[in-house]
Amino acid sequence: MAIELIKEKYTGPINTVEIGAGQGMVKLGGETALPFLFREGDMPNKPLIALEVQDCEPSDWADPVRDAFGDAVKDPVKWAKKCVSEFGAKILCVRLQSAHPDFGNGSIDASVERLKAIAKEVKVPLIVIGCGDDDKDNELLPKASQAMKGSNCLFGIATQANYKTLTATCLADGHSIIADSPIDVNIAKQLNILMADMGFDQKRIVMHPTTTSLGYGMEYVYSIMERARLAAFIGDASLAMPFILFVGQETWKVKEAKEFGEKQGINWEIATAAAMVQAGADIQVLRHPRSAVSITKYIDKLMER
Amino acid sequence: MALTGLDIYKLLPKTNCKACGFATCLAFAMALAQKKTSLDKCPTVSEEAKTALESASQPPIKLVTIGTGDNRLEIGNETVMYRHEQKFYHPTVIGILVEDSLGAKELDARLNKIKALSFERVGIAIKPELVCIKNSSGNIDRFVEAVTKAISITGRAIALESKDPAAIEAALKASKDKRPLIIHEGASDIGPFAKIAKDNSLPLAITCSDIDEAAAMTDKAKKAGVEEIILNFKGDNISGKVQEFTYARRAALKKNFRPLGYPVMAFTAQNDEGLELCEAVSYVAKYAGIVIVKNVEKDLILPLLVTRQDIYTDPQKPVQVEPKIYEIGKVGPNSPVIVTTNFSITYFTVAGEIEASKVPTYLICTDADGMSVLTAWAAEKFTAEKITQMLNDSGIGSMVKHKNIIIPGYVSVLSGKLEEVSGWKVIVGPREASGIPVFLRNLK
Known part of the structure; x- marks a missing residue:
């Protein structure tokens, strides 16, 4: 006699967010159960992996990651094309780093031009991230948003201290937004509500629960994600957003990834991303193309029912 | 699952005879729930009540020990589905597979590599604790030799896996005092393995494809007198195993379902290195008491050990260093x-x-x-x-x-x-x- 499975029945599905327009369009979220528990719920959209490119040479990136792209890192368009044609990226994350005061303090118009050039050459959906300096981003992101109008990008990152400009501009240009929540379910809820108050559809928000590397507090994020997911499933709509994580950015910062050879670095990125997949990540931005290939294969395996 | 005082009261004779030293049966039940007294103080309790109370007083997931001395490993006795509810208690044991079909040189090389896998991180020593010797050769002498070498070279706790009960018995002569884990290889009859485990008071891993088969087999092993059992799920479908682990744990924790009240384990099935790491990470995150991997390279084992360290960190108590x-x-x-x-x-x-x-x-x-x-x-x-x-x-x-x-x-x-x-x-x-x-x- 078959043992009766103890299944959890939830009422609130995770929102589905679309990124991109036309053929390459991808969907995130839509889960009705914890990851890969196909016997009690659905996971209509498989978790996605994006590769990260920058609009300027990534001077602060670890050598193994830069080397993986060769000379292409000197030319953002070449770099983006290489990610798609050579490494099979289905989605790209473009970080507009060049405008940051610590990274050359480049002109905003030049940065937007490079973004446009990338968008023209690669036909995959784009995630567009500001340089990280609030003042610069409040000038840069509205222009980038206008330039990408109609492309249905995912823009970021809205923080509790700085969300209004980005929210207004994405509302006007029809983009989705990444909302930051520093390891705190309550801040996540509050920011999502504040953006909704500006008229921004909550179903166009992707949540960034903070990213930490394996060995440096990865478990905090793991548990925050599980808690937020469980709360969303029982009906808390202010937490029913898909999760995005910037695993490449965080893992390649740590000593264990940078200083013990390329393979260990890649494995550090892979192990962190695999754990995040198990915690419910919907999309992860990675840096090393080989990590991205491995995690994509892993997700395909997991989706076999 | 612990019973409340009222649950216990329902099972008592309700005669208020005071023989137990308490004024009423209810007071006695409350004291029992707090473990301040024991059931044998009641002279008239029914056999049925005894059985129910005994089963309720056992942990929902059995604690299993492997190895002795410095190599003593404990798994099981977990209480929650999510780390944020409390914590995960007994960290996943990371084991490395060694097949006895390797040539003598390769065998020595592999065992020496395993021995070298030992690290220190945030002040804590970490290593793969278990070496699993698999009788892939089908030859008893080679199996015994590999087991003997594994013990002398690596000094780690060991697990013995074979289809052949005679091979296990032979290997036990060289390893019994190390308290090895016996792993019944799938498709063979569990009976003879259960007998060996019982006769030597050793833990036994039963190999099964799903929780239905697991429950049937643990029942059989339990009846044969085996106390410490582990459920080894086979197959190469990663999410399939994650689901078996999840439903076994839920049945044990939420329904106190005894036939699945044991720790779970798996061998990695993926051959691609990156995929094998992903697979092992999945099992560490989702409840495995033991994961046995094929890869012995430091650059893969270290991230796996750190994953285990992260997931098993007590969420209520950050790891601290002395203020000084x-x-x-x-x-x-x-x-x-x-x-x-x-x-x-x-x-x-x-x-x-x-x-x-x-x-x-x-x-x-x-x-x-x-x-x-x-x-x-x-x-x-x-x-x-x-x-x-x-x-x-x-x-x-x-x-x-x-x-x-x-x-x-x-x-x-x-x-x-x-x-x-x-x-x-x-x-x-x-x-x-x-x-x-x-x-x-x-x-x-």
Whole structure:
């Protein structure tokens, strides 16, 4: 006699967010159960992996990651094309780093031009991230948003201290937004509500629960994600957003990834991303193309029912 | 699953005979629920009630031990589905597969590699604790030889896997006192394996494809007298195994379903290196008591061990270091003084960067209940007053000739108050530890 499975029945599905327009369009979220528990719920959209490119040479990136792209890192368009044609990226994350005061303090118009050039050459959906300096981003992101109008990008990152400009501009240009929540379910809820108050559809928000590397507090994020997911499933709509994580950015910062050879670095990125997949990540931005290939294969395996 | 006083009361005779020393059966039931007395004090309790109470007093997932002495490993006895509910208690044992079909040279090389896999991270020694010898050769002598070598070369706890009960018996002659785990290889009859496990009082892993088969087999093993059982799920479908693990754990924790009340384990099935790592990480995250991997390379094993360390960290109790002065390098009276909190990851990250800077430095960790800098600041555990107290109590003032204190960039807001309260001159350091080497080298 078959043992009766103890299944959890939830009422609130995770929102589905679309990124991109036309053929390459991808969907995130839509889960009705914890990851890969196909016997009690659905996971209509498989978790996605994006590769990260920058609009300027990534001077602060670890050598193994830069080397993986060769000379292409000197030319953002070449770099983006290489990610798609050579490494099979289905989605790209473009970080507009060049405008940051610590990274050359480049002109905003030049940065937007490079973004446009990338968008023209690669036909995959784009995630567009500001340089990280609030003042610069409040000038840069509205222009980038206008330039990408109609492309249905995912823009970021809205923080509790700085969300209004980005929210207004994405509302006007029809983009989705990444909302930051520093390891705190309550801040996540509050920011999502504040953006909704500006008229921004909550179903166009992707949540960034903070990213930490394996060995440096990865478990905090793991548990925050599980808690937020469980709360969303029982009906808390202010937490029913898909999760995005910037695993490449965080893992390649740590000593264990940078200083013990390329393979260990890649494995550090892979192990962190695999754990995040198990915690419910919907999309992860990675840096090393080989990590991205491995995690994509892993997700395909997991989706076999 | 623990019964409440009222649950127990329903099972008692309700005669209020006072023979147990309590005024009423209800009072006795309440004391039982708090484990302040024992059921044998009741002279008239029914057999049925005894069985029910005994089963309820056992942990929902059996504790299983493998190995002896320094190699003693414990798995099982878990109580929650999610780490945030409480914590996961017994970290997944990481094992390495060794097939006895290897040539003598390859076997020695592999065992020596395993022996070398031992690391220290955030002050804790970590390693793959288990070596699983598999009788792939089908030859008993080779199996015994591989087991003997595995014990002498690696010094780790071992597991014995074979289709052939006679091979297990032969290997036990050389390994019985090490308390190995016996792994019944799938498709063979569990009976003879159960008998060996019982006769030698050893733990037994039964190999099954799903929880239905698992329950049938544990029932059989239990009836044969085996106490410590592990459910080994086979197959190469990763999410399939995650689901079997999840539903077995739920049945044990939520329904106290005895036939599945055992720790679970799996071997990795993926051959591609990156995929094997992903697979092993999945099982560590989702409840496995043991994961046995094929890869023996340090650059894969270390991230796997750290994953295990992360997932099994107690969420309520951050790992701390002792609040005190740490001398990094050959410090002298002119060495800089850095202050931070006693969260272990903070300490090890900052200490590592100071080392990398090659500038001898005093690092003072204040008692912030093991919180990281920003969290501690927000929770008022890392304040001007607390830092001042630490400066005074630690005696740093008599160790250096200057009165300059470097604080983390994230708490630059503390500067004014700290200067005022402590009388030390505050220098604001970098926000991220990675900025420390440049910062220290440029410090006048």
